[in-house]
Amino acid sequence: MIKLYKVLLFFISLLLVFFGTFLKVRLPFPVWSRYGLSWSSIDFGITSQQCLIYFISLSCGGETVFISQIVYFFLGIIGLPIFFYGGGIYYLKYPTLGYIIGSLISTWFIGKSSLFFYIKPFTFIKVSLINYFFIHLLGILYLMLFSPTWTEWIALILRYSIIPLPSQLFSICLFSIIAFIVQEFFIFLKKPQKIKTSL
Incomplete structure (x- = not known):
């Protein structure tokens, strides 16, 4: 049963990362007009890949992911x-490539951390943010290999790290909270339920 769970988790996480590469993060919100209620969305300009990696790692553990x-x-x-x-x-x-390598390393660390620090949602957010900045630190250092001048290096940093920063931070915090809720739900299911009997 455990092996089947790990196999399913493996394929689910692989599919989530694959589709997350091409799925942009959008935040829906209601719009009221004289024609009634409709829905619109805000495009954050980033893909959901990293957010989904954090979500599955935090909620299900990191080894299989x-x-x-x-x-x-x-x-x-x-x-x-x-x-x-x-x-x-x-x-x-x-x-x-530096960002991808950093993401691989952080996936394992996030999953390991979530097994020990699942008490408060703030801890989930803190772990995610620490790993997020680690990914970008490694990515920024890797960008130096492709930057013959300081000007080009700064331009690449702006493109890959600074400009998407606000949207990514918001998305990571949101997905971390959702992951905390999911993990708490799993913990609740594992607890033995007390059956009340009336005399």
Whole structure:
């Protein structure tokens, strides 16, 4: 039963990361007009991949999710177009590779942390934010390899780290809270339920 659970978790996390690469984060909100109630959405301008990685790692643990991320990485490197800018061995020379490597490392750490620190939602957010900044630190350092001048390096940092920062921070905090709720629900299901009997 446990092995089946891990296999299902592996494929679910792999599919979530794959579709999250091309699925943008949108926040729906109601709009009232003279024609009645309708719905619109705010486009955050970022994909939901990293948010989904955090969600599945925090709520379900990191080991199986970490393995799925490694498989995802190698599938992209061998040529499957599953990365945001395609796929193939040439991706090793792409500026965003540092962010992908950082994401692989943080997936394992987040999952391990969630097994010990599941008491408060703020802890979930804190763990996610620490790993988020670790990913960007590694990504920024990797960008130096593609920046012959300081000006180009700063331009790449603005493009990949600074500009999407507000949207990513909001999305990560939101998904961390949802992950906390999901994990609390799983814990509730595992608890033995007391059956009341009347005399």
